[in-house]
Amino acid sequence: AAGLIALVAVVGGAGLAIASARAAGIERDRAEAQRQRAEEVAAFLTDLLGEFDPNRSRGGDLTPDSVLARASATVRAGLDAHPDVRADLLGSLGKIYQSYARFDDAQVLLSEALDLRRQSFGDEHPDVGTSLRDLAWLAYVRGDYDRSEALYTDALAIHRRALGDDDLDVAADLEG
DSSP, rough: HHHHHHHHHHHHHHHHHHHHHHHHHHHHHHHHHHHHHHHHHHHHOOOOOGGOOOHHHOOOOOOOOHHHHHHHHHHHHTTTTTTTHHHHHHHHHHHHHHHTOHHHHHHHHHHHHHHHHHHHHHHSSHHHHHHHHHHHHHHTTTOOOHHHHHHHHHHHHHHEEEEEEEESSHHHHOOO
């Protein structure tokens, strides 16, 4: 009986050790993915800020339009390894265009961000809901209230299913 108890203890301990090793491996992989993501964003920002270098701009005037156009082209041409980073940056650029009342450009970029998120995560991911909310706000600003309401409703449904009623994204959707 003592031998059987010892055997069960050894097998149980080995099982716990294996489970702990798997969990550590998963965390290591997540940390590595976050590191790569941060490096990609840093490289993008370094390139974008380099646009302000007079040697690179070749004496041309740097306007918000020219910097935004260059940033949009850079994001579209690169960042293939991390489509989530690309979607985040496209969404941010779309919101910047919206703040300059460049609604058509904003629409294109925010729609691209939504498409990337759907391709990467599926239709029910919270980031898809966030993209829908961004497009809903743009529709509202443009005066397309019916479209805005429909997009907010879709965003809210996704966020509620994925995150529950007490999440801040749900509150943001309800606010819109």
